[in-house]
Amino acid sequence: MKISGVDIRPGNNIEYEGGLWRAVKIQHTQPGKGGAYMQVELKNLIDGRKNNVRFRSAESVERIRLDTKDFQYLYAEGDMLVFMDQESYEQINLPQELLGDAADFLQDGMEVTLEMYEERPISVQLPDxxxxxxxxxxxxxxxxxxxxxxxxxxxxxxxxxxxxxxxxxxxxxxxxxxxxxxxxxxx
Incomplete structure (x- = not known):
């Protein structure tokens, strides 16, 4: 779904320059001369890079929807973490760096939510x-x-x-x- 660059809100997931990004912070600016624009701080959903981008109202970006699925944490195997799908009981291995510092709080049997894009896990959300x-x-x-x-x-x-x-x-x-x-x- 295409949205105007000035309609981006924090938490929106967008496709920009071939990557998947989440809007972290936004700042709407209306200079005295020229058109208004939206200054957006983006965080890459795959590798965690940050980028500041200026979007004008004439620009449009593709807003993407991530599928969420409930999984249960089973155990760690080296630097890989094993999760089980709550519905199909299939197990998947994910790298520990996908969770970042939150991995320290994983507990056996903990229920987590995986965000997926085109059946590929992008991030793991632990309970707050x-x-x-x-x-x-x-x-x-x-x-x-x-x-x-x-x-x-x-x-x-x-x-x-x-x-x-x-x-x-x-x-x-x-x-x-x-x-x-x-x-x-x-x-």
Missing amino acids: TIEATVVEADAVVKGQTASASYKPAILDNGVRVMVPPHIVSGTRIVVDVYAREYVKRAD
Whole structure:
């Protein structure tokens, strides 16, 4: 589906110069002289490159739709990750770099969503938050309790996050997967 360059919105997936791109940020600019244009920060869906492109209203781009499918994470095999289709029970192997830093939060049996373009996996979306156990938390420094200070902690998956002073080793917490931040104490 063709759309005008000034109609691009954050989150739109487009085909540009033979590649698949996702609009990350947009800025509509209307200079005093000349026509309006849209400054768009694009991220390549295949290799993660970023590009800033200026689209005028006369230009059009092809908006693409990605198919989403639910998969379950099974296990890691070297630098490949094995996922199972929830409907057909077929297994596929995907490289770990497709997930980026979010791969640290994968848990056995976790349900994920694969975005696919023409039956080819492009990205893996994990849940926004997961529960994890704090295995190591630094002691609170005396005198810092009055301010809203955070202390470093290591989770059972090896990820380091900053947690409030009242969190101790053995506590289950909820962590934002993509921001790598403490959200709340788990129920």
